[in-house]
Amino acid sequence: xxxxxxxxxxxxxxxxxxxxxxxxxxxxxxxxxxxxxxxxxxxxxxxxxxxxxxxxxxxxxxxxxxxxxxxxxxxxxxxxxxxxxxxxxxxxxxxxxxxxxxxxxxxxxxxxxxxxxxxxxxxxxxxxxxxxxxxxxxxxxxxxxxxxxxxxxxxxxxxxxxxx
Amino acid sequence: xxxxxxxxxxxxxxxxxxxxxxxxxxxxxxxxxxxxxxxxxxxxxxxxxxxxxxxxxxxxxxxxxxxxxxxxxxxxxxxxxxxxxxxxxxxxxxxxxxxxxxxxxxxxxxxxxxxxxxxxxxxxxxxxxxxxxxxxxxxxxxxxxxxxxxxxxxxxxxxxxxxxxxxxxxxxxxxxxxxxxxxxxxxxxxxxxxxxxxxxxxxxxxxxxxxxxxxxxxxxxxxxxxxxxxxxxxxxxxxxxxxxxxxxxxxxxxxxxxxxxxxxxxxxxxxxxxxxxxxxxxxxxxxxxxxxxxxxxxxxxxxxxxxxxxxxxxxxxxxxxxxxxxxxxxxxxxxxxxxxxxxxxxxxxxxxxxxxxxxxxxxxxxxxxxxxxxxxxxxxxxxxxxxxxxxxxxxxxxxxxxxxxxxxxxxxxxxxxxxxxxxxxxxxxxxxxxxxxxxxxxxxxxxxxxxxxxxxxxxxxxxxxxxxxxxxxxxxxxxxxxxxxxxxxxxxxxxxxxxxxxxxxxxxxxxxxxxxxxxxxxxxxxxxxxxxxxxxxxxxxxxxxxxxxxxxxxxxxxxxxxxxxxxxxxxxxxxxxxxxxxxxxxxxxxxxxxxxxxxxxxxxxxxxxxxxxxxxxxxxxxxxxxxxxxxxxxxxxxxxxxxxxxxxx
Ligand SMILES: Cc1cc2nc3c(=O)[nH]c(=O)nc-3n(C[C@H](O)[C@H](O)[C@H](O)COP(=O)(O)O)c2cc1C
Ligand code: FES
Numbered sequence: 001x002x003x004x005x006x007x008x009x010x011x012x013x014x015x016x017x018x019x020x021x022x023x024x025x026x027x028x029x030x031x032x033x034x035x036x037x038x039x040x041x042x043x044x045x046x047x048x049x050x051x052x053x054x055x056x057x058x059x060x061x062x063x064x065x066x067x068x069x070x071x072x073x074x075x076x077x078x079x080x081x082x083x084x085x086x087x088x089x090x091x092x093x094x095x096x097x098x099x100x101x102x103x104x105x106x107x108x109x110x111x112x113x114x115x116x117x118x119x120x121x122x123x124x125x126x127x128x129x130x131x132x133x134x135x136x137x138x139x140x141x142x143x144x145x146x147x148x149x150x151x152x153x154x155x156x157x158x159x160x161x162x163x164x
Numbered sequence: 165x166x167x168x169x170x171x172x173x174x175x176x177x178x179x180x181x182x183x184x185x186x187x188x189x190x191x192x193x194x195x196x197x198x199x200x201x202x203x204x205x206x207x208x209x210x211x212x213x214x215x216x217x218x219x220x221x222x223x224x225x226x227x228x229x230x231x232x233x234x235x236x237x238x239x240x241x242x243x244x245x246x247x248x249x250x251x252x253x254x255x256x257x258x259x260x261x262x263x264x265x266x267x268x269x270x271x272x273x274x275x276x277x278x279x280x281x282x283x284x285x286x287x288x289x290x291x292x293x294x295x296x297x298x299x300x301x302x303x304x305x306x307x308x309x310x311x312x313x314x315x316x317x318x319x320x321x322x323x324x325x326x327x328x329x330x331x332x333x334x335x336x337x338x339x340x341x342x343x344x345x346x347x348x349x350x351x352x353x354x355x356x357x358x359x360x361x362x363x364x365x366x367x368x369x370x371x372x373x374x375x376x377x378x379x380x381x382x383x384x385x386x387x388x389x390x391x392x393x394x395x396x397x398x399x400x401x402x403x404x405x406x407x408x409x410x411x412x413x414x415x416x417x418x419x420x421x422x423x424x425x426x427x428x429x430x431x432x433x434x435x436x437x438x439x440x441x442x443x444x445x446x447x448x449x450x451x452x453x454x455x456x457x458x459x460x461x462x463x464x465x466x467x468x469x470x471x472x473x474x475x476x477x478x479x480x481x482x483x484x485x486x487x488x489x490x491x492x493x494x495x496x497x498x499x500x501x502x503x504x505x506x507x508x509x510x511x512x513x514x515x516x517x518x519x520x521x522x523x524x525x526x527x528x529x530x531x532x533x534x535x536x537x538x539x540x541x542x543x544x545x546x547x548x549x550x551x552x553x554x555x556x557x558x559x560x561x562x563x564x565x566x567x568x569x570x571x572x573x574x575x576x577x578x579x580x581x582x583x584x585x586x587x588x589x590x591x592x593x594x595x596x597x598x599x600x601x602x603x604x605x606x607x608x609x610x611x612x613x614x615x616x617x618x619x620x621x622x623x624x625x626x627x628x629x630x631x632x633x634x635x636x637x638x639x640x641x642x643x644x645x646x647x648x649x650x651x652x653x654x655x656x657x658x659x660x661x662x663x664x665x666x667x668x669x670x671x672x673x674x675x676x677x678x679x680x681x682x683x684x685x686x687x688x689x690x691x692x693x694x695x696x697x698x699x700x701x702x703x704x705x706x707x708x709x710x711x712x713x714x715x716x717x718x719x720x721x722x723x724x725x726x727x728x729x730x731x732x733x734x735x736x737x738x739x740x741x742x743x744x745x746x747x748x749x750x751x752x753x754x755x756x757x758x759x760x761x762x763x764x765x766x767x768x769x770x771x772x773x774x775x776x777x778x779x780x781x782x783x784x785x786x787x788x789x790x791x792x793x794x795x796x797x798x799x800x801x802x803x804x805x806x807x808x809x810x811x812x813x
Contacts, residue, residue, distance in 0.1 A: 073515065074496050136580050
């Protein structure tokens with residue numbers, strides 16, 4: 001029997017691509033749609049792959065250079081695959097004053113990756129950000145959508161281990 | 165009747181497509197179009213369930229579900245409470261209200277029992293059975309969960325007697341922590357949308373006059389007169405105009421906008437409705453930073469509820485005025501808080517500021533006349549209309565009216581949000597409300613106004629906090645972040661910290677800001693590493709003046725403020741770093757060495773176990789040693805040692 005992948009591919013289009021089609025259809029007629037399209041697309045793919053950006057540029061009729069201009073301007077957009085768990089360490093003023101830098105250092109050691117990097121097994125991506133708005137609990141980190149506050153370096157191992 | 169938002173009977177004809185102008189008043193005083201005692205009773209009965217009256221015998225528990233308390237575990241507490249009430253048969257005697265932020269995040273999860281206002285703090289699910297049995301069932305106090313005053317150690321029972329709240333005057337935050345933000349009925353029951361209804365009885369120009377007379381100034385940074393801004397937008401020719409709400413709140417250390425959006429989103433919507441009516445705009449946009457998912461969610465719920473009953477949409481409350489509101493989520497760029505950059509971002513472009521004029525009031529979003537205000541500014545508006553501009557103008561100082569919310573953070577005992585009349589002193593905020601400095605340490609400085617603001621020393625503690633006094637000393641109200649610092653905070657490091665922030669966030673469009681912040685950061689980094697040289701201070705001062713004078717937008721124009729104020733008030737610290745290679749606060753790690761005092765060391769080995777680079781060695785029960793060549797100066801050993809044997813210097 002000959003290889004079936006092409007046929008199967010044809011029968012079952014990539015669900016992510018379908019989603020992308022829906023997003024584009026929803027925003028096509030709206031002005032100022034590029035950022036929401038990129039945000040929703042990134043939610044589907046986890047990052048913004050090059051071929052996806054080409055399709056967005058083509059369908060929204062926005063030059064690819066402009067699309068890249070926007071993607072690289074905003075901290076929220078990513079051109080490379082990201083970890084399953086996003087660890088954000090706050091280095092805002094309130095957290096800085098209460099030892100945020102030490103928290104970052106400890107996490108870097110614990111995960112073996114630097115600020116901005118993703119672990120090889122794609123389990124964690126580590127980022128520093130300036131203020132999550134939970135300054136009353138400084139120092140603070142956010143893992144995915146969960147905020148963890150009043151931290152000390154020794155609490156971190158247990159928190160990080162919760163996220164597979 | 166299960167909600168005040170329901171119709172009382174089929175005589176009521178209000179729908180979004182057939183709107184009634186008395187809709188809002190009818191919710192709480194109705195019915196107004198027909199006389200029916202039973203309908204009236206239905207409304208009044210429901211009202212008493214929403215706002216629990218002391219004589220009803222019912223109790224209400226307010227549980228905070230602001231971002232702070234959620235992270236301290238409050239959602240587990242309200243789930244446990246619901247189960248426990250059912251178990252103890254109290255479910256119909258106690259109403260649980262999941263609220264927005266109380267502002268006292270330090271003490272979360274917060275659990276308040278109404279109507280008496282007993283305040284329990286740091287409540288965990290395992291405390292719930294006892295609270296239900298004693299506090300809710302028998303009306304007794306659960307002493308161990310009461311708030312303990314950090315200095316005197318005294319237990320305080322009532323919400324309003326806690327020093328943190330006592331000195332506050334909550335206008336903008338009046339509903340935060342007291343209502344369920346996802347239920348419009350609760351906002352309406354507390355005079356919600358009455359300010360807007362009042363505005364509809366006035367002409368747009370009268371509304372603008374009123375806001376001008378109130379003296380309200382923008383809470384987002386520059387403190388421009390809100391009424392005047394509205395007037396410009398109103399006079400600007402054009403039949404399509406926009407109202408924008410700046411909810412980007414990028415200033416690290418400020419979280420009042422987040423709390424308002426999470427705790428009382430309808431107040432912002434109401435303020436925007438009034439602005440839209442006043443300037444003649446039919447479309448509004450709220451630009452919220454993406455780091456605030458809960459705020460976005462609650463705003464969405466609020467907009468949906470307001471649209472469902474015709475408070476937003478076409479022909480709002482049969483006034484002939486249309487108003488549509490949209491949310492745009494930011495994408496993580498501080499500069500997008502600047503108004504022209506924000507609008508570029510809403511248009512889907514890179515969020516870069518442009519030269520003003522033309523001001524947004526003339527050429528704003530999609531090149532149309534636009535009014536842009538901050539979250540807190542809009543949230544001030546409903547009460548100004550409802551209670552009158554004279555009332556508002558009676559609060560605050562001669563030139564700074566009303567109340568302002570400050571985010572009190574850093575090394576104070578009580579971190580959280582404090583709303584006070586403009587003109588109270590820093591000392592009152594930091595010591596009376598904030599409860600002074602943690603761990604009995606000495607107050608050193610307060611950073612006010614975020615990256616655009618300045619650091620003020622203890623000699624300035626009696627300065628009244630208002631727009632003009634702060635500008636005079638080189639700081640600014642900004643968004644209202646107050647970060648307190650103690651003797652262990654190094655002022656050069658703080659300046660470096662802010663420059664690192666502004667340098668990273670500079671959009672790169674104009675040279676002074678792009679290059680200048682980099683050069684200043686390099687110098688500051690060198691100084692904190694012990695590589696400062698003679699002349700550095702003068703170079704910093706010269707660069708700072710140039711950048712202030714020549715940058716395109718507020719980011720660059722104000723970026724030097726943290727350096728200039730620290731140089732002005734803490735110059736000796738710079739000099740110590742440069743001339744003596746010494747950090748007086750003991751914070752700059754490159755200038756420190758750690759060693760173990762052999763007299764004090766008992767040889768427990770705790771430091772060696774904790775050391776991340778294994779540079780501490782020794783034998784149990786004998787003094788340990790730190791290998792200075794391997795030490796990364798993380799300070800873990802010092803934190804771990806129970807005997808104070810690790811010394812840095
Ligand atoms: C770099 C920069 C960042 C800003 N960030 C914010 C912000 O996060 N929130 C805000 O309301 N205003 C911010 N502003 C001020 C706005 O440009 C604008 O003055 C404000 O939204 C006007 O509203 P107001 O008159 O109600 O204060 C920022 C300004 C600059 C220069
Ligand atoms: S500074 Fe860290 S949460 Fe605000």
